[in-house]
Amino acid sequence: MSAVHPPRPYHGAQARQAANPIRPHFRSLPLRVGTRGSPLALWQTRHFLSIITRFCPVLRDAKAFEEHAIATSGDRIQDRRLADIGGKGLFAKEIHEALLDGRIDFAVHSLKDLETELPPGIVLACTLRREDARDALILGPSCGAPDPSDPFAALPAGAVIGTASVRRQAQILHARPDLRIEMIRGNVQTRLSKLQAEGGPAATLLALAGLRRLEMEDRASVVLDPDAMVPAAGQGIVGVTVRADDVELHELLSAIEDREAAAVSQAERSLLAALDGSCRTPIGGHARLLSDGRLHLTGLVARADGSFLLKRSALGEVAQAAALGRELGDSLRRDSPADLFA
């Protein structure tokens, strides 16, 4: 079984609690929280609620929140790649609409699925402490034994890898041009079940964060080093959106921001924005905070068939996280074939 991760303190919240006490008569309750309906989305929403109630005791009442599960176009359309149906915005479109219409007060997202340019009137109010950003390789019954020092060695020659992510596809094909890709979508559980099925793919790739949150980390055969498989911008981070004019709620949500998650996601999302922002082009972005306080950012651009792959890293100050992402993104774009950004 996967390890249970004890809740870690949110330093940002604690530091600001004294300076910014939340008023005891906090607007009318319940607060309506929007989320997708998948088990992962619901887990993330409850995780967020457990943090906000720890910080803000007036919201501890069981009736303080009302959960609104919203089906999105991304959930309904299962047979095509996101890149072919309008990109990652589709996981959030209906949730943004509910927010703008006032049917919900705020929404909990996987930051990875949230477009870099939000609709007018919606802002990202906070990001929570990052779960592991790495991808995991999940081997099915036809594969060899996992070898952490050579993760793809367990894949038989010509094996079929099930993934809908052009980023994962490009990187695995670059390392192993003999492999073939089959599109699989659906939630984490559905994708894992396809590995066991007759005629299903030999292996798949999933975010370790999702597996961990669903207590399925034991399904990860090998966890991939971020240099071997550059994760998606925002992977493993939960983000919360609110209406830009809802100052009171925005203030409350900002108070529980995790500063490290905010810095790395800013660098990664600026990189993504500078490159393209759609999910048709394989793009990876992964930032981490070094012990000396600086940010290390790795960016990747590739061709979906793996025939082109460019990876670069840069260092910068936390206060310049956005500029770091933008400059690395610009440099990658300058040195990649122009048709990748058409």
Ligand SMILES: NCc1[nH]cc(CCC(=O)O)c1CC(=O)O
């Ligand atoms: N695109 C679906 C999605 N959105 C967020 C996660 C995992 C959790 C996370 O990255 O925070 C996943 C599943 C996956 O990519 O394996």
